[in-house]
Amino acid sequence: MVIAPDGVEISVARTGTGTGTGTALVVVDAAGNHSGFRPLSAPVDLLAEHFSVFVYDRRGRGHSGDAEPYTVEKEIGDLAAVIDAAGGSAYLYGMSSGCLLAVHAAAAGLPVPKIALFEPPLSFTPDPAFTAAVRDVLASRGKRATVEFFNRAIGVPDDLIAAMPPEAWSVGHTLVYDCLLLETASPELLGAVRVPALVLDSTGSAGPLTDMAKLAADHLPAATRRTLPGEWHGVAGEALAPVLRTYFLE
Secondary structure, eight states: OEEOTTSOEEOEEEEOOOSSTTOEEEEEOOTTOBTTBOSSOOOHHHHTTTSEEEEEOOTTSTTOOOOSSOOHHHHHHHHHHHHHHTTSOOEEEEETHHHHHHHHHHHTTOSOSOEEEESOOOOSSOOHHHHHHHHHHHHHHOHHHHHHHHHHHTTOOHHHHHTOOHHHHTTGGGHHHHHHHHTTOOHHHHHTOOSOEEEEEETTTOHHHHHHHHHHHHHSTTEEEEEESOBTTBOOHHHHHHHHHHHHHO
């Protein structure tokens, strides 16, 4: 556990020992992902030979605590605490909405030498109506319905939604947090990131996710974009790990 600036406990797991100074890597989870349910996961075992990999439960998820009201600044503070525990500096690998938190961290000047982003859900048009709809479903129908509503709205295939276990429903309330995080995306935010950024997407995603990856790469000042062979919103660890390893350590 690490303690966030507001006193909330954040659960962190470390894998691997790295190969020396400057090899800490923090994974920033996608919406709804946590230690009990992580369908969009980093290839931690394949990276652990070269990095000390830190995977944490974002606030309100898994074994981490929470405190109202939620703010993006609190989540940045959580990530800062994890980076401090990782040795004071760390590469960041963000997945889906976790990309936006990684971008915030880099833009805020946290000690982050490089970031990698897998399919950031980027839009420069805030949608408070969607956030309000997610809140309404949560209040009227509960966490499971919120998870189903949110995932269907962002384009998750119905068969994947139907296969989600109860562990996925437990963090339905935190999807409001991700909506608020999505509302913060702007050209100004991305333009404030001065460290190198690798933007990744999958050949199996196509459509909006591909368009959003291009949008991110176009607005990050020091970005490189790569498309990897994969499925919808996912790339096999065997294909992803070498790319991340080369990028961070080159």
